[in-house]
Amino acid sequence: MSINKNDEFIVNIIDDGINGEGIAKIDNFTVFVKGAIKGEKAKIKIIKVLTSHAYGKILEIIDRSVYRKNPDCDTYNRCGGCCLRHIDYEYTLKIKKNIVENVLRKQGLDYIKVNDVLGMKKPYYYRNKLQYPLGLDKANNKVMGVFEERSHNVINTEKCMIQNKLIQSIANDIFTFIKSNNISVYNEKSLKGIVRHIIIRVGIKTNEVMCTLVLNEDKIEKEVEEKFVEYITKRYYQIKTIIKNINSRNTNVILGDKNIVLYGNGYIYDDILGYKFKISNMSFYQVNPVQTEVLYLKAIEYASLKGEETIFDLYCGIGTIGICASKNSKKLYGIETIKEAIDDARENAKINNISNAEFFVGDVEKKLPEFIKKNNIKPDVIFIDPPRKGCDKTAIYTILNIVPKKIVYVSCNPSTLARDLKMFEEKYDIKEITPVDMFPFTSHVEVCALLELKNYQ
Numbered sequence: 001m002s003i004n005k006n007d008e009f010i011v012n013i014i015d016d017g018i019n020g021e022g023i024a025k026i027d028n029f030t031v032f033v034k035g036a037i038k039g040e041k042a043k044i045k046i047i048k049v050l051t052s053h054a055y056g057k058i059l060e061i062i063d064r065s066v067y068r069k070n071p072d073c074d075t076y077n078r079c080g081g082c083c084l085r086h087i088d089y090e091y092t093l094k095i096k097k098n099i100v101e102n103v104l105r106k107q108g109l110d111y112i113k114v115n116d117v118l119g120m121k122k123p124y125y126y127r128n129k130l131q132y133p134l135g136l137d138k139a140n141n142k143v144m145g146v147f148e149e150r151s152h153n154v155i156n157t158e159k160c161m162i163q164n165k166l167i168q169s170i171a172n173d174i175f176t177f178i179k180s181n182n183i184s185v186y187n188e189k190s191l192k193g194i195v196r197h198i199i200i201r202v203g204i205k206t207n208e209v210m211c212t213l214v215l216n217e218d219k220i221e222k223e224v225e226e227k228f229v230e231y232i233t234k235r236y237y238q239i240k241t242i243i244k245n246i247n248s249r250n251t252n253v254i255l256g257d258k259n260i261v262l263y264g265n266g267y268i269y270d271d272i273l274g275y276k277f278k279i280s281n282m283s284f285y286q287v288n289p290v291q292t293e294v295l296y297l298k299a300i301e302y303a304s305l306k307g308e309e310t311i312f313d314l315y316c317g318i319g320t321i322g323i324c325a326s327k328n329s330k331k332l333y334g335i336e337t338i339k340e341a342i343d344d345a346r347e348n349a350k351i352n353n354i355s356n357a358e359f360f361v362g363d364v365e366k367k368l369p370e371f372i373k374k375n376n377i378k379p380d381v382i383f384i385d386p387p388r389k390g391c392d393k394t395a396i397y398t399i400l401n402i403v404p405k406k407i408v409y410v411s412c413n414p415s416t417l418a419r420d421l422k423m424f425e426e427k428y429d430i431k432e433i434t435p436v437d438m439f440p441f442t443s444h445v446e447v448c449a450l451l452e453l454k455n456y457q
């Protein structure tokens, strides 16, 4: 049967896809249907046909899933943030487990045990970091919020079900100030205008807030800047620091290299598992602090440290995983590419009275082999927590050469994790994987995998 744009079909949804879409087959041809749930029967219209698959939209739901619910957000249908708000939360955890199992299957790793996803009791307002672009709408009004799905149109976002309420409220007030003081916002087409992004972080245990304004050019008048600092810090005693970040490049990378502190010291603190952490605006810090503790506890449990081990924390950010694991280890080494994060990590070791830790700036793929060769140090346990693209092959070859007894691999991208596990499989038994729901109601899922050296005595 040929499938063409605008054709209508009645289909059974046979699986859940990775982005909150349902999957149907028409004559064995895959059709992704946005907003459909496995088990549903729906009348759909084909909106796009590609060689290997097509996209359809729901015209009518004929048989409704028991897991379907009314989305609790006004902009849900347009927003590129959440994609699972039309589904019961507990069921979204099953979908995410299924996603992990599917990517493992594709790599021939379907024998690996995947545990149930560790979800949140209250999966709302969980994000400790707000990162909103500013722009102009079609009528040339200033807007601040989330990008529309698959576009750079900004949806005005005054409330968000996954954003910490305090930082959302601060963002709203900053935006009000920008509008009432006629500060221009960045236009991605003309490359003109000043304010590009508002980034706000809160330490949920300390209640300390950091605001970063990302500017296309450092051109806000001094007295307006002073007025702004006074206006916002008087309203919110929680604001500990305000930073201007200058980014004039025409790129999707949000932060530029230059930071100018307008107020406070340029950093805030937060606590994880009883350890205190200094966080600068250039450093990575997990965005769901409740689930970060769940994730780290799982990683530490998998490491099952006895106190005699040398541990490595690769892609360590501000040193959080290693520091949380360090009290049960002999020595901790961390490697991370961002210098500011390593400065924070060193400071974090100090403020937590950890004297057995050393942190190094560098790319893991270069620094790790260099460091091992130079110092002849053999790690017992390696924690790996790379960005979405996963580990570089050189890093994996190096680890396969130095054969630590255990590897605990934390990943925010199950597909690249599965690819990397396939390489580690040569020398490691992949014991199990526990997914953690760090990003409720979005398509993302974090995973923690335990690898043990084969035939290790």
Ligand SMILES: C[S@@+](CC[C@H](N)C(=O)[O-])C[C@H]1O[C@@H](n2cnc3c(N)ncnc32)[C@H](O)[C@@H]1O
Pocket: 283, 284, 285, 286, 314, 315, 316, 317, 318, 319, 320, 321, 335, 336, 337, 338, 341, 362, 363, 364, 365, 385, 386, 387, 412
């Ligand atoms: C997912 S974050 C994990 C950070 C930390 N483990 C945590 O839980 O907060 C990944 C980190 O890897 C760093 N990174 C990215 N590429 C790197 C590379 N090639 N070598 C070392 N670090 C890298 C990033 O700057 C970021 O801090």
